Amino acid sequence: MLNELAQLHALCFPHKPWAASDFADLKKSGCDIIASEHGFIVWRVVADQAEIITIGVHPDARQTGIASAMLVLAESDAKTRGANKMFLEVAENNRPARAMYEKNGYTQIGVRPKYYDGVDAILMEKNI
Ligand SMILES: CC(C)(COP(=O)(O)OP(=O)(O)OC[C@H]1O[C@@H](n2cnc3c(N)ncnc32)[C@H](O)[C@@H]1OP(=O)(O)O)[C@@H](O)C(=O)NCCC(=O)NCCS
Structure with a gap:
């Protein structure tokens, strides 16, 4: 299952693919994962705060919700x-993801300059 997840991750993030062992490590460290052939999401809950670690949808299944x-x-x-509260970080130039988070009620609370290989990270949060 983690091998298929790694393959799907590579389709979603071709420049930074994660290995199956990365997902195994995330699970060991207490993250939760939902994954199917269409998409995946990884999140972590610590006390009264939570964080989206990553999310991706197969290119053929996008914009279907x-x-x-x-x-x-x-x-x-x-x-x-x-x-x-749920928190996340998204690359400033990732327009589809930013639009998706905004549509789902997330608002910008900060910027980490040059966080992703020279691209700013936008910090977002949502009251849940
Ligand atoms: C970002 C991503 C996860 C969105 O997945 P998705 O299943 O297509 O998103 P949804 O269908 O739930 O989209 C919800 C809303 O987001 C916005 N949105 C999604 N993709 C968009 C795009 N390409 N352009 C503009 N708006 C977009 C739309 O408002 C959309 O609602 P609508 O379809 O009713 O107009 C997907 O594009 C992806 O896997 N990208 C590569 C990996 C990635 O960048 N992950 C995020 C890292 S922070």
């Missing part, structure tokens, strides 16, 4: 476990 649906599941799980 899959990422939004996975976000709802992660937010719901985090809330059930006591979190009241």
Whole structure:
């Protein structure tokens, strides 16, 4: 399963693919993962805060609501476990992802300059 997940991750992030062992390490460190052939989301809950670690949808399945649906599941799980805020970071030039997060109620709270190989990271949060 983690091998298929790594293959899908490579389709979503061709310049920074993660290995199956990276996902195994994330699970060991307490992250939660939902994955199917269409997409994946990884999140972490720590006390009253939660964080989206990564999210991706197969290129052939995009703009059909899959990422939004996975976000709802992660937010719901985090809330059930006591979190009241979800945080994430997204590259400033990743327009599809920023549009998707904004549509799902996330707002910008800061910037980490040159965080991704010279590209700014936008910090976003949502009350859940
Ligand atoms: C970002 C990503 C996860 C979005 O997945 P998705 O399943 O296509 O997103 P959704 O279908 O839930 O989109 C919800 C909304 O986001 C916006 N959106 C999504 N893709 C968009 C695009 N290419 N251009 C403009 N807006 C977009 C739209 O408002 C969309 O609603 P609409 O379809 O009703 O107009 C997907 O494009 C992806 O896997 N990208 C590569 C990996 C990545 O960048 N991950 C995010 C890292 S922070």
